[in-house]
Amino acid sequence: MADLPDAATCYELLARMALIRRFEEEAGRQYQRAKAGGFLHLAIGEEATIVGTASVMRAEDYLIGTYRTHGHAIARGTDPKRVMAELFGRVDGTSGGRGGSMHIFDAERRFMGGYGIVGGNLPIAAGLALSSDFKGEDAVTVCMFGDGASNAGNFGETMNLAALWSLPILFLVENNLYGMGTAVERHSAQTDLSKKAEGYGVPGRRIDGMDVLAVREAVAEGVRVAREERRPTLLEVITYRYRGHSAADPEVYREREEVEEWRGKDPIESFAGRCVEAGVLGEREVAAVRAKAEETVLAAVEFAEASAEPPLDTLYENLYVLDSEAWYAVDERSPEPHRGEHEERMPAAARELAEAGAAYAERDDGGPRPNPATHGDAQEGVEPEVAEEVEERQG
Numbered sequence: 001m002a003d004l005p006d007a008a009t010c011y012e013l014l015a016r017m018a019l020i021r022r023f024e025e026e027a028g029r030q031y032q033r034a035k036a037g038g039f040l041h042l043a044i045g046e047e048a049t050i051v052g053t054a055s056v057m058r059a060e061d062y063l064i065g066t067y068r069t070h071g072h073a074i075a076r077g078t079d080p081k082r083v084m085a086e087l088f089g090r091v092d093g094t095s096g097g098r099g100g101s102m103h104i105f106d107a108e109r110r111f112m113g114g115y116g117i118v119g120g121n122l123p124i125a126a127g128l129a130l131s132s133d134f135k136g137e138d139a140v141t142v143c144m145f146g147d148g149a150s151n152a153g154n155f156g157e158t159m160n161l162a163a164l165w166s167l168p169i170l171f172l173v174e175n176n177l178y179g180m181g182t183a184v185e186r187h188s189a190q191t192d193l194s195k196k197a198e199g200y201g202v203p204g205r206r207i208d209g210m211d212v213l214a215v216r217e218a219v220a221e222g223v224r225v226a227r228e229e230r231r232p233t234l235l236e237v238i239t240y241r242y243r244g245h246s247a248a249d250p251e252v253y254r255e256r257e258e259v260e261e262w263r264g265k266d267p268i269e270s271f272a273g274r275c276v277e278a279g280v281l282g283e284r285e286v287a288a289v290r291a292k293a294e295e296t297v298l299a300a301v302e303f304a305e306a307s308a309e310p311p312l313d314t315l316y317e318n319l320y321v322l323d324s325e326a327w328y329a330v331d332e333r334s335p336e337p338h339r340g341e342h343e344e345r346m347p348a349a350a351r352e353l354a355e356a357g358a359a360y361a362e363r364d365d366g367g368p369r370p371n372p373a374t375h376g377d378a379q380e381g382v383e384p385e386v387a388e389e390v391e392e393r394q395g
């Protein structure tokens, strides 16, 4: 077992983990209240993995994660207020309210997201590391992903390139034993994930992800190897999420007893207990940490509530898609061309549907608004050949 660091470091580690735990509990609550929209994936139980990792990274290093990354951003130093505002879809969110829970991003703190595509962050991480190499910078990239992602094709592709090009990168697989509802032994032939990249030239190691100090020690070493020896390594960190895969998960794939067993190894409780037992922190300090987390999270909710919704006419800002073919699906809009759209290139079908959709939206009877491209109501005013074209396109 790793030795306890000095009191100030212990306090900081505990405070960060407690803040992330409280933040996520509140995010879950706000989701139930429909204040936070979209999808919501909580990492409650995985705090030691997240905080242990971020705690040994330098400001210039890159961290990139998955769709379960509220805590990763906070661990990197992003203001919880901005993370909460992002969940609420507000302008002060980390992505201006456009990304939501799965797309937290903070380039200033080199937290590079936030990705909904399982395994999609792996090649991007290799690109980040390659850019550091190219520019002769000292920065290291830490790429965190799930056990399920280790089955994606680009896992192998990325490992190969990282080893071939000697990239300054640490891969960290957050093995929480499940990819959605599929247990690791049912989704991966090789269940020792630390071995999974060896054949590509990326050696691995398995560690206890419920122990913040074990994570710190192992990540510090992986980061050192990346920075000094310019070699990629893989860490398999065994952890557990107490909540469902996402907010909508009936959890039929595991027993309540299993969750309870893991709760018994809680990373925050166990670390706090150890610090108190060793006399490094007092009970009063532990209580203060919790009180501070509570205060910070309530202030974050207040901030998010007060932040404005993005104005509707900015809907098409920050988009790379310049073609107008898809815009008829947005039925609240007026039919004239908007920024980034070219009327002359707009197919007649799209235009007619947009007009029908806008007319429909104006009715505003409070009920759900069907997509004019697929629902009969709005299609009443659409020429038969237009409806046909839509059908064809939809296959």
Ligand SMILES: Cc1ncc(C[n+]2csc(CCOP(=O)(O)OP(=O)(O)O)c2C)c(N)n1
Binding pocket: 066, 068, 116, 117, 118, 119, 145, 146, 147, 148, 149, 150, 174, 176, 178, 179, 180, 245
């Ligand atoms: C390419 C791709 N395939 C499938 C999905 C659907 N999906 C979302 S999360 C998930 C499970 C991933 O599990 P894991 O990598 O272990 O991460 P965890 O959710 O446990 O953190 C799947 C299959 C997706 N988002 N992207």
Ligand SMILES: [Mg+2]
Binding pocket: 146, 147, 148, 174, 175, 176, 177, 178, 179, 180
């Ligand atoms: Mg998983």
